[in-house]
Every structure is written in structure tokens, then in C-alpha cells.
Amino acid sequence: GGAVRFDSVRFGYDPEREILHGVSFAVPAGKTLAIVGPSGAGKSTIARILFRFYDIQGGTVSIDGQDIAAVTQASLRAAIGIVPQDMVLFNDTVGYNIGYGREGARQEEIEAAAKAASIHDFILSLPQGYDTRVGERGLKLSGGEKQRVAIARTLLKDPPVLVLDEATSALDSRTETEIQTVLRDISRKRTTLVVAHRLSTVVDADEIIVLDAGRIVERGRHADLVRAD
Ligand code: ADP
Numbered sequence: 024g025g026a027v028r029f030d031s032v033r034f035g036y037d038p039e040r041e042i043l044h045g046v047s048f049a050v051p052a053g054k055t056l057a058i059v060g061p062s063g064a065g066k067s068t069i070a071r072i073l074f075r076f077y078d079i080q081g082g083t084v085s086i087d088g089q090d091i092a093a094v095t096q097a098s099l100r101a102a103i104g105i106v107p108q109d110m111v112l113f114n115d116t117v118g119y120n121i122g123y124g125r126e127g128a129r130q131e132e133i134e135a136a137a138k139a140a141s142i143h144d145f146i147l148s149l150p151q152g153y154d155t156r157v158g159e160r161g162l163k164l165s166g167g168e169k170q171r172v173a174i175a176r177t178l179l180k181d182p183p184v185l186v187l188d189e190a191t192s193a194l195d196s197r198t199e200t201e202i203q204t205v206l207r208d209i210s211r212k213r214t215t216l217v218v219a220h221r222l223s224t225v226v227d228a229d230e231i232i233v234l235d236a237g238r239i240v241e242r243g244r245h246a247d248l249v250r251a252d
């Protein structure tokens with residue numbers, strides 16, 4: 024499951040000032056859609072609408088054919104996982120931070136879920152695994168390590184839909200490459216919406232939409248869009 028559809032979505036934070044002017048796209052289950060465009064185009068707004076942080080003023084958003092307006096917040100949160108640019112972690116262990124999404128999760132349960140989500144290896148590659156302290160008082164994690172924890176926390180829910188919102192833009196270039204490999208790997212197994220600034224970072228997406236000032240101005244695969252440049 025996890026097919027995502029936007030049909031003629033209209034939205035403004037302030038109803039007097041429309042930000043998205045009728046946005047339509049469809050991501051088949053298991054495929055990757057990249058949303059690129061300049062700052063302020065409305066990319067993150069699309070992600071927020073998918074989570075129903077805001078109600079839209081026109082059109083429909085659906086997951087597996089079900090209008091999200093009719094779905095409970097709890098089931099939406101279970102269906103969609105987000106890896107943001109810079110996730111805030113608790114000043115506690117990696118294990119605590121990863122298990123947070125599951126109330127009362129014990130280490131064995133966390134490990135089983137991590138294995139199921141194919142993220143076990145990269146957690147174990149952290150200096151002290153689950154017991155590594157994330158906060159100031161303990162060992163300081165690098166940006167890349169923190170991002171692994173954030174990815175693990177998201178994947179532990181095993182969401183059918185994954186949203187990567189500029190997930191590597193806060194990392195240095197070597198770490199970025201490393202995390203990109205992890206993201207590509209996990210995105211193969213589920214529906215993924217990738218938000219990025221540049222066309223060059225989303226080469227292998229199944230479809231790319233270029234958003235500008237709240238409108239889709241181009242769409243296609245990477246090779247098509249580069250040719251049109
Ligand atoms: P992008 O992710 O492409 O950089 P955003 O979706 O963040 O763009 O923003 C699109 C537009 O919506 C911008 O004009 C921005 O100023 C405006 N905007 C974003 N968040 C809010 C908000 N919480 N309240 C009002 N306007 C907002």
C-alpha cells in the first residue's frame with residue numbers, strides 16, 4: 024500500500040493568500056516522487072498537507088484511495104514517516120530516541136523492529152550502539168550519526184509512506200553521500216516523497232515535479248527535464 028494522490032489541491036495558510044494553486048500528482052505504491060523547486064515554492068507545504076497539519080481549501084488528498092480528511096490523525100501518523108532536515112533528539116540514549124515512537128518499547132523489541140526495517144546495521148555502526156548518549160553530557164554524535172538516529176526512529180514505525188524533506192541539506196558533503204546511500208536503499212521498499220532544491224540530487228526518482236510559486240511548471244523523469252533545460 025501507500026499510493027499517494029493530490030488532486031487539484033488549493034491551499035493558503037491565510038485563505039486570502041493562496042500558496043498552492045491546484046497541485047495534482049500521483050505516486051503509485053512503492054514509487055519515488057521528487058518535488059524540486061526554489062525556496063518558497065511550496066514544497067514543505069505539500070508535506071505538511073499530507074500530514075494534515077492544515078486543512079486544504081480545495082481538491083483532495085488521498086492515500087490508497089482514501090481521502091485523508093476522513094482518516095484519524097493516529098492512522099495518518101502510522102502511515103507516514105518523515106525524515107526532516109534536522110530532527111531534534113532527546114538528551115538520552117540512541118535506544119531511547121529510536122524507541123520513542125513506540126510506547127514502552129524494550130530493547131529486544133526495538134532491535135527486532137530495526138532488523139525488520141533493515142536499519143539494524145547502521146545503528147550498530149554507531150560507537151556504542153543503542154547505549155550511545157545523544158546529548159551534550161554524553162558522547163556527542165556527528166550530524167550524520169544524528170541523522171541515522173532520526174531515520175531509524177522514523178523507520179521503526181515501518182510506515183508505507185516516507186517523506187524526506189531536505190533530509191541531507193544540513194550535512195557536510197561526505198556525510199551527505201553516505202546518508203544518501205542509506206535513503207536510496209530504504210526508499211526502494213516504500214512510497215517516497217523526496218523534497219529537494221536541486222534536480223541533480225534526485226536523478227533516480229520515478230517522477231520529478233518542478234514546483235514554482237505554488238504551481239507545477241514541469242514534470243517528468245530526470246533525463247527529460249535535463250533535456251528541457
Ligand atoms: P519551500 O518548502 O518550497 O521552501 P514552503 O512550503 O516552506 O516552501 O513555503 C511556501 C510559501 O508559504 C512561502 O511563501 C512561505 O513564506 C509560506 N509559508 C510557509 N509556512 C508558512 C506558515 N506557517 N504561515 C504562513 N506562511 C507560510
Ligand code: ADP
Binds near residue numbers: 204217222
Ligand atoms: P538538495 O541538495 O537538492 O537541496 P536536499 O539536501 O534538500 O537536496 O535533500 C534531498 C535528499 O533526497 C538528498 O539527500 C537525496 O539523497 C535524497 N534523495 C534523492 N533522490 C532520492 C531517491 N530516489 N530516494 C531516496 N532519497 C533520495
